[in-house]
Amino acid sequence: MTTAIVWFRRDLRLADNPALHHAVRRHERVLPVYIHAPEEEAPWAPGAASRWWLHHSLAALAADLAKAGAPLLILRGDSLRNLRELARAVGAAAVYWNRLYEAAVTGRDTRIKQALRADGLEAKSFKAALLVEPWELKTGGGAPYRVFTPFWRAAGVLLPRQAPLTAPRPIAPVPNSPAGLPLTALGLLPEIPWDGGLRQAWMPGEAGARALLQRFCRDAAADYGKARDLPAVDATSRLSPHLHFGEISPLQLLARLRRLADEDTAAGLIANIEHYRRELGWREFSHHLLFHFPQTPQRPLLEKFERFPWRRPKDYAADLRAWQRGRTGVPLVDAGMRQLWHSGWMHNRVRMVVASFLTKNLLIPWQEGARWFWDTLVDADLANNTQGWQWTAGCGADAAPYFRVFNPLLQSARFDPRGAYLRRWLPELAQLPDEFVHAPWRSPQALPAGYAPPLTDLAASRRRALEAYGAVKTPADLA
Numbered sequence: 001m002t003t004a005i006v007w008f009r010r011d012l013r014l015a016d017n018p019a020l021h022h023a024v025r026r027h028e029r030v031l032p033v034y035i036h037a038p039e040e041e042a043p044w045a046p047g048a049a050s051r052w053w054l055h056h057s058l059a060a061l062a063a064d065l066a067k068a069g070a071p072l073l074i075l076r077g078d079s080l081r082n083l084r085e086l087a088r089a090v091g092a093a094a095v096y097w098n099r100l101y102e103a104a105v106t107g108r109d110t111r112i113k114q115a116l117r118a119d120g121l122e123a124k125s126f127k128a129a130l131l132v133e134p135w136e137l138k139t140g141g142g143a144p145y146r147v148f149t150p151f152w153r154a155a156g157v158l159l160p161r162q163a164p165l166t167a168p169r170p171i172a173p174v175p176n177s178p179a180g181l182p183l184t185a186l187g188l189l190p191e192i193p194w195d196g197g198l199r200q201a202w203m204p205g206e207a208g209a210r211a212l213l214q215r216f217c218r219d220a221a222a223d224y225g226k227a228r229d230l231p232a233v234d235a236t237s238r239l240s241p242h243l244h245f246g247e248i249s250p251l252q253l254l255a256r257l258r259r260l261a262d263e264d265t266a267a268g269l270i271a272n273i274e275h276y277r278r279e280l281g282w283r284e285f286s287h288h289l290l291f292h293f294p295q296t297p298q299r300p301l302l303e304k305f306e307r308f309p310w311r312r313p314k315d316y317a318a319d320l321r322a323w324q325r326g327r328t329g330v331p332l333v334d335a336g337m338r339q340l341w342h343s344g345w346m347h348n349r350v351r352m353v354v355a356s357f358l359t360k361n362l363l364i365p366w367q368e369g370a371r372w373f374w375d376t377l378v379d380a381d382l383a384n385n386t387q388g389w390q391w392t393a394g395c396g397a398d399a400a401p402y403f404r405v406f407n408p409l410l411q412s413a414r415f416d417p418r419g420a421y422l423r424r425w426l427p428e429l430a431q432l433p434d435e436f437v438h439a440p441w442r443s444p445q446a447l448p449a450g451y452a453p454p455l456t457d458l459a460a461s462r463r464r465a466l467e468a469y470g471a472v473k474t475p476a477d478l479a
């Protein structure tokens, strides 16, 4: 009888889980384990909203594994030490896991693989979080891609076409498994209960992901291309946290979209599905960039932005706080920041607007915004967050040019014309007529009680941003 350990990390699902599948196929007994070691991900250990999600996702995974026959063992502390002790205790022959791509994690995983192999164990990792591995794609010159369109074109030929793996059932457990910790011992939930909004908005776990995918295919996919930009409409899949924690795989999404296209070949639907696949492509591209440019969570990809004249922390501290709390006096920015605080998520268009406002109108370094998102988003993902911030700030790969400063009033009027999104998150503005809800200070009436005038003059701060950009402009930017 041989035993395999399956080391769960951010692949918290039974279906389409190559490490688990391999273990069940090749071994008589399987021990699923989760080891909590946030310090090994430093400086990007999960933030508060992610820890909330992780708690509930682990609870869902543990229940699913128990139903399948092999309960989840929960441990804490040094991953290598725990895996070694566990392998010894249960006489395991192999340890399997699915790959992640952040520098701190890949460094640790490589060391663990070598150490376990030196102990005489089989240690093997699998592709499960991405469609294409970051090292599988290179430009003609042999470099990593820095522009999305050629990246996605090149990825097209490598996209997997196989059917996703089904959830293995039953899974034969290890009879003499050591006792683990109760989930609550990990201390992932907040001590002060600020998570009511998160509980209302989400159902972490594999079943929650499946339900959202079904809803998206049924209600939203056919209009995705057009409606995905409207923050008041539930028009996107909201699968980002589920993808981040690996409760659903991108391969499962591709397969489901292919089936949807086969069921209904209307030209409009196919174009919308293609648009959605392209967004999954941005996720792949972000991971490609993070893998090849591991410094980018802290440093701009375009080096000239190292000398960008950001304001100094002591000068911007109060503005940063106002932005974080949704109290800038600019309705679309405030609505987005309050949606984030309440639900742990923000609509993509609004993410771009609040990021542009912070980095351009307030001249606050993008890293401050990325840090706040890291702590407050349930979908906080080092690859996507870094790419989203650098793209908006103009210093990343294939970025919006720096001189593109989103005008939050025009964005608001265009994508939320009736102010439905604004009124949902800013009850102070609920009574304003449509024509003033985007810019309440323009109303002949006094500002609603509790709503401040804008923190900064939008036109003057835009000019200031463009002047600051002059400091890093190169002759190539002027060509």
Ligand SMILES: Cc1cc2nc3c(=O)[nH]c(=O)nc-3n(C[C@H](O)[C@H](O)[C@H](O)COP(=O)(O)OP(=O)(O)OC[C@H]3O[C@@H](n4cnc5c(N)ncnc54)[C@H](O)[C@@H]3O)c2cc1C
Pocket (backbone or CB within 6 Å): 228, 236, 237, 238, 239, 240, 241, 243, 244, 279, 280, 282, 283, 284, 286, 346, 347, 348, 349, 351, 352, 355, 373, 377, 379, 380, 381, 382, 384, 385, 386, 387, 388, 389, 392
């Ligand atoms: C400043 C900023 C920060 C961001 N931070 C994150 C983050 O921490 N985590 C995160 O998952 N996304 C981030 N994004 C990207 C994007 O906003 C979210 O992925 C998207 O809003 C999630 O909602 P959804 O699942 O309904 O998206 P859908 O429109 O349904 O898209 C499906 C999936 O495609 C991927 N995707 C969509 N847009 C992007 C994109 N622009 N870049 C990379 N992948 C994308 C996501 O995995 C998403 O779940 C950020 C964007 C910006 C501008």
